[in-house]
Amino acid sequence: MRSLVLLLTLLALSGCMHVSDLAQGAHDELSDAGLxxxxxxxxxxxxxxxPDSFIYxxxxxxxPPGGAYPRPNVVAEEAFNGFIEYFPMVRxxxxxxxxxxxxxxxxAAGAHYLLYTRFAKADDRIGNFDEWSDQEAxxxxxxxxxxxxxxLIETSTRYLIDSARIHSRGGLLTLHDTKPEDLLGPPMEDYARSLLGVEAR
Structure with a gap:
């Protein structure tokens, strides 16, 4: 009888949360912990x-200050990659x-909005043996x-529609051989989703 009650309790609890919710929850907890x-x-x-807005x-x-020298147009490239899934008219x-x-x-391109970006700060820490041999600090x-x-500026009126600041940091499990620009993809997708009002992943 006791095992039947335990089995029914486990079945009831397993129906409360989807596996994808558990995975997202674990990812969020590990991110908050810095891993x-x-x-x-x-x-x-x-x-x-x-969704049919044309964004340039x-x-x-x-x-950016901080000793890192990211590729010259990397923020625009990552923003384009993040926005193209949600806004088909992007250049x-x-x-x-x-x-x-x-x-x-x-x-000139006929865009409704201009998304103007800049790398305000970048801190590229030692993440592999080559960087260690160069800096040894x-x-x-x-x-x-x-x-x-x-x-985000409306092109017809030059009105500032939105302004955002994204702070990203790596994790202990992902620090090997990464650069600050490698952290830009997911937050750019999140920002594109927030502009549409779509729930974050």
Missing amino acids: LDHSSTRRINNFRLQ IAQGAFA RARAPEGLDDAMNEAR VDRLGIDSGVIQLM
Whole structure:
């Protein structure tokens, strides 16, 4: 009788949560504990876009402080990769450019919005033996981190629709052979989903 009650209790509890929810919960807990990559996004507005909005993505030519030298247009590339799944009408600049040039190109392309990005901060820590042999500094061991700033501007009025700051950091289990720009993909997808009002994964 006792085993029957235990079996029924386990069956009832197993129906309360899906396996995907358990996996997402475990991922969130490991990220919060610092074992996996983690990012946090702060937006100033809760503005939503239509799925058929035409977005032009550009990156400023600002080199981030912190000793890291990411690829010149990496933020725009990662934003494009994150947005293309949710906004089919997306185009990006080929190279970093100033805000006025990006706005002119976005208007010439017929875009509704300009997503202007920049790498505000990047801290590339030692994550493999080659980097250790180059730097040989114990205080440089650790996890990578970075800060991205985003401005979403309406091209017809030049009105700032939204501004966001994404802080990302690596995890202890993912620190080997990574760079701060490797952390940009998931938060860019999350930001694209938040602009549509779609629930985060």
